[in-house]
Amino acid sequence: MSTSEYIKAEALRFEILNARHDLSKFDCSEDDEMGLNEFIHDEALQFQKENLGTTYLFFHNDTVVGFATLAMSQIEIKQTKIKLPFETDIRDYPALMIGRLATDNKYRGRHVGLNISLWCVSKAKQLSNQVGCRLIIILTNDKKFSFYENCGFEMVPKYEKKTKKWLYLPIP
Secondary structure (H helix, E strand, C coil): CCHHHCCCHHHEEEEECCCCCCCCCCCCCCCCCCCHHHHHHHHHHHHHHCCCCEEEEEEECCEEEEEEEEEEEEEEHHHCCCCCCCCCCCCEEEEEEEEEEEECHHHCCCCHHHHHHHHHHHHHHHHHHHCCCCEEEEEEEHHHHHHHHHCCCEECHHHCCCCEEEEEEECC
């Protein structure tokens, strides 16, 4: 695939999901072992109403090409390689969790997922300055692991041999 087919980050815009968005043409069902297609069509709005996560839709021109659902979370300090430069009794690092991230089947391989992932990192950095947030975390499976590893995420060691894997990324 030539780089001219890649979609640049600046060509994407985002909106927070609402009931007026038409997602009838959005399909991320290919290799969808995590239930992302069902989530965006049947559950995302309810998650938002219950403050369980906020879903951001990403558009290229007027077409929804992907989404990410973000929520606050935490991860035990001992599960990461990160050490604070001072002594503390804190057990958990505050983290932004990417609860879901998906790209429409027709836009895979065009850097949409990468750009959404980088946007999530930027959002986490913004939040870290407002509410305190040290890491970004995500739960994924074996098939998607290498994508997130290429985005800079590290695996929580105790999940190495498991099918579902928790990964983390320090906020730059």
